[in-house]
Amino acid sequence: MSVLVLAESPKGRFKKAAQEVVHYGYQVAQMTGSECIAVVLGSADNPESLGIYGATKVMHVSDSSLDVFDTQHYIAAVKQIAEQVGATVIVVNHSATGKSILGGLAVKLNAGSVSGVNTLPVITDGFRVKKNVFAGKAIAEIQVNSDIKVLSLMGNSVPPVEVGSAAPVEVQTVTLPKSKTVVTGQNTVDGIVPLPEAELVVSAGRGMKGPENWGIIEDLANVLGATTACSRPVADTGWRPHHEHVGQTGVAIRPNLYIAAGISGAIQHLAGVNSSKTIVVINKDPEAPFFKAADYGVCADLFDVVPALTESLKRFKESN
């Protein structure tokens, strides 16, 4: 019996998502009196470092064909390792990769699955976890009845904590099915924290008037070290790239801080952001619905407020 977690290593590097999933697996293992084993697919720097967050062993399938993502390859590899180590709980991140393989893993391992889990399981009465449903308007408590359980863990739900030291790494080989797909390219912005992982997010909407005004949003994000996001019409009109669109039909996020400037707070927008720990709304309309969902509000022109906030933050950063 063990808990197996998939620690993603995009471009060979582990990010916070990997730490989170390992530490989540560690806590589940503690509860169930088992151990947390991390599986790493493709190239990765320092796989032993996953021990710091609680993995007792790292199974490294270093086959370089796993450097490109292929759903069938990933499912086959995780399945083989899961069977090898007798995993009863398998956890992946609720990321593009994790979401792509969750359902398939559940089928292949004959397991019950829950996606977007945001709490540790309660195991006193069966195995129960919680997730947001109805676009964050409710929380469902779900029991997994099968012997093997597969979960995807929502980002920023359970903070990673350092609990150990370097873990032993076993290099593994697996049999992969013949790939029927060819990845021909990838176009991503490097160097920024992806939205689902971001702890700090600065977001803006139609109140910005046009894409040429985004400099003040980027300045604010830079001072904070935050990731930028936007409302849907802003992405639809091409003012900002699609991957920045948050909300019901965009990315769902739960950062510690969400700053929204010039966004009205339509219910479909709130759906993707209302799990944020702290929400700051900057809007010149006192009736903007977003204020009802906010912790802090500034009712004024964003073209004055955003630069002033950036300046205050600069002073704060310098004196801290």
Place this chain on the structure above:
Amino acid sequence: MKVLVCITKTPETTSKIAFTADNTAFSTEGISYIMNPYDEWYALVRALELKEQHSGTVTAINVGPAENDVIIRKALAIGADDAVRIDTDPKSSKEVAVNIAAYAKDKGFDMIFCGKESIDYSGAEVAGMVAAILDLPYFSFVSKLDHDGQTATVERDIEGGVEVATVSGGFVISASKGLAEQRIPNMRGIMMAKRKPLEVIAGQDVQEDVSTISYSLPNEKQGVKMIDAENMDELVRLLHEEAKVI
């Protein structure tokens, strides 16, 4: 080109969400349903565009009870050629996927399209399950798909960007924003939909490996604290000392 489009229904996006008295079930009272936006706006419309380009058929499939026929007729009105309803009230994503896969298995579909997720439970699981059962390649969150009759080129959303891949032979996708533009059914479509075939097939039961125990509502916000626009230092102080997020 034969495309199967999986459609489901979800509560209308502005619905007020409530539960039965013991909080064990979703209260359907006063809820109106729509076709899941990802299925309707993107998966279905892109399937129709590919059919218009290459000829072929688009079949809509739903796993659900008779009341879902309204949603299915809408898919026919938008342009699907025919439809299938698997007559069972599914309790899990697995049950949906098993039924869709069983239907699709020997029908020779070139592609199976799902939506990115159903916006009620946000599972994003069904499409990947169908692919795994049928041993087909799967691309999640596809925002662009071209097909030259032999090979398809798909662009899928990943963190901070997109990934491009090609595939020959059958495959499954889940559709995200950008794949197509919403189409509104016209009068002619609505009239024609009434005469299009809607086959009803008995479903198979699948062992329930997950069950919802209870629902709760998220904690209400304490109420917004308004900050003077001239005093951003105060906002910074609160974010640091009170909210402890910076």
